[in-house]
Amino acid sequence: MIEKMKVSFVIPTLNEHGNITRLIDRINKIIKKIKVNYEIIVVDDNSTDGTIEEIKELQKFQKNLHLYVREKPLGIGSAHIKGYNHAQGDLIISMDADLSHPPEKIPEFIAKINSEFDMVVSSRYVPGGSTDKKLKFYLISKMGGYYLSIMLRIKILDFTTGYRAIKRELWQKIKDYKYSKKNVFLIESIYYAHKHGAKLAEIPIFFKEREYGESKTPLFKEAIKALLLPFKMKYLSRKKKGGR
Secondary structure: OOOOOEEEEEEEEOOOOOHHHHHHHHHHHHHHHHOOEEEEEEEEOOOOOOHHHHHHHHHOOOOOEEEEEOOOOOOHHHHHHHHHHHOOOOEEEEOOOOOOOOHHHHHHHHHHHHOOOOEEEEEOOOOOOEEOOOHHHHHHHHHHHHHHHHHHOOOOOOOOOOOEEEEHHHHHHHOOOOOOOOOOHHHHHHHHHHHOOOOEEEEEOEEOOOOOOOOOOOHHHHHHHHHHHHHHHHHHHHHHHHOO
């Protein structure tokens, strides 16, 4: 079944010069071992550090590498959406370009999907998962995960990870919802997948702090949005039911 599957990798970028080549090299090596048909889709928010030129150079030698450049930064959520919508694979795997997400977990994502799950997310908080982020950021994120799990009634602990796999057929069912352009998209997409009866799973990862470049996520601002999100989602669900 793995041999017949096509995988689309979606990688949002914004000033990831150096990181993106290293990531793509690691993906290529892993896929070569498991022999899966694949493509890599990079959605760039108009990088100014040479990232775009670096990817174009890689494209000369890798025909399944596709690049979409936006005129201005539009956010991680909209980058995921654009990449997902252009994906041609049976399975879509997204990950950050900064090497925080270990590509070596790719076979585990594929195995989980092949064991009849519809969406699989990486997790720092299930047994075997961890991170080297500073303690205060770790605690904020972990507490937020428990909060969202309780409020949304979904048995997931790491809602904000961009390292995830989703069947393209599931994405086609949930793609037309109104999503945030920013990081909150990552939570919303899990919520809507759950609403559609998708089978969800988590796999443990070691989330490594980036070595090069700067993080583009305003943690505290996004944390406030995440706290308010369950109330917004429930309000929209009631409004939709009332309008039928």
